[in-house]
Amino acid sequence: MEKNRIKFEFLVHDLKVPLAVIEAGLVSLLHKMDKYGPLTEKQAKVLERALRNTLITRTLVNDALELGRSSEGIVTKTSFPLSSYVAQTLVEIFDLTDHKTADRIRECTSCADLKKILSQKGIFLEMEEGLWRRELVLDVSKARQILRNLLNNALKYRKRRVDLRIHERDGCLQLYVRDDGEGIPANFHQKIFECYFQMDMQADHCVRGHGLGLAGVQVLLEDMGGEMSLESDVGKGAAFSVRIPL
Numbered sequence: 733m734e735k736n737r738i739k740f741e742f743l744v745h746d747l748k749v750p751l752a753v754i755e756a757g758l759v760s761l762l763h764k765m766d767k768y769g770p771l772t773e774k775q776a777k778v779l780e781r782a783l784r785n786t787l788i789t790r791t792l793v794n795d796a797l798e799l800g801r802s803s804e805g806i807v808t809k810t811s812f813p814l815s816s817y818v819a820q821t822l823v824e825i826f827d828l829t830d831h832k833t834a835d836r837i838r839e840c841t842s843c844a845d846l847k848k849i850l851s852q853k854g855i856f857l858e859m860e861e862g863l864w865r866r867e868l869v870l871d872v873s874k875a876r877q878i879l880r881n882l883l884n885n886a887l888k889y890r891k892r893r894v895d896l897r898i899h900e901r902d903g904c905l906q907l908y909v910r911d912d913g914e915g916i917p918a919n920f921h922q923k924i925f926e927c928y929f930q931m932d933m934q935a936d937h938c939v940r941g942h943g944l945g946l947a948g949v950q951v952l953l954e955d956m957g958g959e960m961s962l963e964s965d966v967g968k969g970a971a972f973s974v975r976i977p978l
């Protein structure tokens with residue numbers, strides 16, 4: 733492994749310790765009130781939210797390390813219900829911006845329920861109830877990173893709506909994420925998958941990103957034996973299709 737990359741991964745790795753301290757502190761305040769004193773309802777809510785986001789940060793740090801491991805070709809397959817894969821990915825996304833929706837997604841028990849909550853947020857989910865209940869064998873952490881990055885992009889660039897379709901076909905999990913934003917001109921269809929590339933570096937929204945998401949998704953898919961394609965043009969939105977073999 734190249735020296736700079738080891739340094740970088742070591743830095744990410746060492747974020748785990750201070751994060752664990754923050755997490756433990758929040759857990760103590762929330763769950764050991766006999767020792768640390770009572771909390772008002774409002775204080776508890778703030779701490780719960782801080783804790784949730786610490787957990788998300790922990791997931792992100794683990795994901796970052798996972799990405800490094802993946803480029804070394806490590807894939808960890810487990811069996812999990814597709815419902816938890818989809819719901820958890822969405823909770824991670826909403827917890828950062830809209831914790832009420834995140835709570836509703838966390839509590840939902842059927843695919844129909846989830847579709848209703850999402851449609852109120854301009855996200856239209858197409859997925860069969862039967863698939864929602866299925867157990868799949870897949871590297872779920874990588875699968876979550878893939879879906880989260882594509883959805884975050886779609887939500888960032890959409891005008892009004894995002895379409896999310898999840899199917900199982902030809903022995904593959906198929907994800908389709910489409911938005912109705914400005915789209916991507918054909919001459920950038922390769923470039924956007926390169927590290928640090930952003931179409932309009934000057935635009936405000938680019939400040940929030942690093943141009944790493946799609947490059948990361950590409951690496952993960954390679955390791956999982958999957959593939960991704962893009963359909964888009966100026967003014968016509970962008971549609972990313974992913975196939976992950978099961």
Ligand SMILES: Nc1ncnc2c1ncn2[C@@H]1O[C@H](COP(=O)(O)OP(=O)(O)OP(=O)(O)O)[C@@H](O)[C@H]1O
Binds near residue numbers: 946
């Ligand atoms: N759905 C989309 N619609 C329009 N442009 C997109 C879309 N998805 C990606 N792009 C373009 O591709 C570039 C690279 O995307 P990528 O996800 O790799 O990086 P980012 O979203 O800018 O930052 P990061 O994901 O690292 O936070 C984006 O900056 C944007 O210019």
Ligand SMILES: [Mg+2]
Binds near residue numbers: 941946
């Ligand atoms: Mg991105």
